[in-house]
Amino acid sequence: MVDRPKKPLALATTPGLPPQPQVNFTHDNSRVTASLPTGESIEVLLYGATVISWKNRFGIERLWLSDAAKLDGSKAVRGGIPLVFPVFGTAPDHAATSKLPQHGFARNSRWEFLGKSSSESTGPSDTSVKLDFGLSSATLDEQAKSLWPYTFSIIYSVTLTPENLSTSIVVTNDGEQPIEFQVLLHTYLRIDDISKIQVTGLEESEYIDKVDAASTKTQSGAITITGETDRVYTPAKGPSHPVVVSEDGEAVYSVVRDNLKDVVVWNPWQQKAESMGDFEPKDGYKKMICIEAGSVRGWTTLDPSDAFEGAQTISD
Structure with a gap:
């Protein structure tokens, strides 16, 4: 074989891009899924x-x-993180929202997927993905x-990182x-045994006991x-102080709020769970606790052209 003096050099190998977050739609466009290279994932209806x-x-x-949660758009979802807006429960004495159904219309409306953004850096643990809905x-x-009959716009963002899940809402008065x-962000957290749960971070806080x-x-x-x-609850230590859910003495969730002054703690227990047709299994109350960040004591007033922003971050 003749040795060519000007044979081409081997092409330099191009290093592959680091793994990226993956975002996909279901075939019927009813939900969006996102996963990180490190394995974490979310699904949003x-x-x-x-x-x-x-x-x-x-x-x-x-x-x-x-x-038994309805995922076909026939009624609000029982579980996950339903979004309560513009009324918590019902408010028959509040003229603007008196005619609205329980917990308002946000959780019963079809939202538009506005797109995704992600951050990548040298370390895979710095990767995140944010999904925006309108x-x-x-x-x-x-x-x-x-x-x-008000003119408004809302952007709701769901951000997944290897360490936590953040949900934020921006309401603009147009x-x-x-x-x-x-x-209210009506978050249902999964646990192993409700009898072993303690919630801390709300000590010395005033609360309204709706069961009493x-x-x-x-x-x-x-x-x-x-x-x-x-x-x-209206936490005495403010929104940046974490509300911690511990199970058998070990912290399993930490919830930090931004500009959401209240926290609802909810578990239906046996009798109420049995009365709810979409609550299954009936002993599922042993496996969940709701820690709900919101602004629900009184009313938030938003003047024309102003915007309200609130958020929660859940770490596990």
């Missing part, structure tokens, strides 16, 4: 922009979802418009009159769940 799954890198589910008076169905609303005639009380020590629990 466009109906209600409801986060229905959050798994850690080991594939372990961190959110509780009822076996709802506005222009895209609201006619029935909801007639019940709440109209010419003030808007009054309440907002909406009486006002003050929390003494850690919260344990021994029966139906439905409490609206």
